[in-house]
Amino acid sequence: MMKPMVSLSLATYPEANTPKTASNAVAVARRIGATLHAVAINVDIPDVSNALSSFLLDLPNKIREAEATSRSFGKNLLETVAKEALQGGVRLTTQELTAPPALIGDTAAEQCRYFDICLVGWAPDNQTARMTAEAVVFGSGRPTLLLPDATDVGALDHVVIAWDGSRVAARAVADARPFLELATMITVLTVTDEKPLPGQDIGERLAQGLRTRGLVAEAASIQAGARSIATAIQEYALEIGGKLLVMGGYGHSRVRDFVLGGATEGILSDLRLPILLSH
Template sequence: MKTQAFVPLVTHPEANSDAFGAHATAAAAILGAGIHALAVNASIPKVSNALSRMLLDTPELIRQAETASRERGNQLLAILKEKAAATGVDFTGEAVSAPLPLMTEVAADRARYYDLSLVGWEAGNSTAQATAEAVVFGSGRPTILLPELVDISSFNHIAIAWDGTRVAARAVADAQSLLKHADRVSVLTVIDEKPLKEKAPEERLASALRQRGVDAEAVTITGQDCPIAQTLQQTAIERGCQLLVMGGYGHSRLRDFVLGGATQGVLSSLLMPVLLSH
């Protein structure tokens, strides 16, 4: 059975960049996966009152916004289809319209039907960030975040952010197929960010991975008052890692997710491809 990757495309109010098409197909090729892309276009409620027509011509503004959203969705689908054909990646795509408050929820719901999601991330793009958060916490599937300014060439050296928790273990399990094909794995544990349940958990995981034939090395990190997400990503980058695997920490409070520090940091400032699993 072939792996299928879900690729949500955000179109409004801030759309994915053209670069995402190349990044998503490159990642899919590395994973040996086909792509199913979904352009989520905006459906904006019509406003019908005399004042809105006289002062702003609101119905026309709504029509223009919806048209721009559909056109951008079609452009992104066309770019993905072209890049997929060039890299030999199987591709299917479709477009749906959704009300503004439900666009990210539609993406998360559709992601449940696939093995994993590939989500584009651009600095300052709050729509892409909200979509990533919704897919990570709402799909029940692992999500690989792909930053706009980082080219994807391979996942031969993978870093794991490890603290021995259930969420971290879930992330490692979701990344098994990647780990077993990697040339090297670095297990990263930050020792001064929060109390750990056991001493040297990174050594225990590295040893367990080596028993399975993975070339794994334990790496102990001190945060030195640096944000945890930046510490993990910078350490991974300095070691030559191309992917960081980590658990997505968060809990619901009145239906809003309160994110853990590392998760929030990654979603806010993504420096490299990151596999998040919740």
């Protein structure tokens, strides 16, 4: 049996991930018996100053300071990951890369293509983390696990699947296999009032298939009502003790201009638990 390989993309500029990202990433790798590759993506700012701007704003010095701060954040985050991995018994490799500010997300996505699962730290006010997550979800070709800074990952033993019978939802279920196989409970959740569904019993059909494979699974359905679908799904998942949400990532990228589907946009705006997104 092949050992999974997961990649952690660490944001360093202008807003860095917190140390919580490091501990959560190690917890995920340990949970599924994976090796972990942590990449700090430091900023490389092109010097476009001219003589006047250099005199008035001291741009070259400001650029050097920003790049030094970015490298310092990256170094500290990699050291934190190394410490957590050693304590958790997780095999780790690390790497430092540089990229212009506009290409940080693309650089992360390209690196993630060599691994089985991509990990991205998440904080609601960290735009760098959001940009990185969107680029990785839609550009890596790999499932992306978003790790919210506000929570400890824990065991991920109760997996909730947001299921609408779509291609991207089916892809997400396949990509979540390492977590499904270790789950003590799987809940297949269908929202019945958000859009037309391909059948009445699609949740139960998937749950039955999972049970046939030897897993513990049940189906549930809810109505979003006046809530956004992202809010309704996450509230229900937390209410039933869900530790990991699995769902398809709707949307596409037009040269880094991300056009997101409603559920994906809502999830990225208000992330409340670890979420595995597949596109």
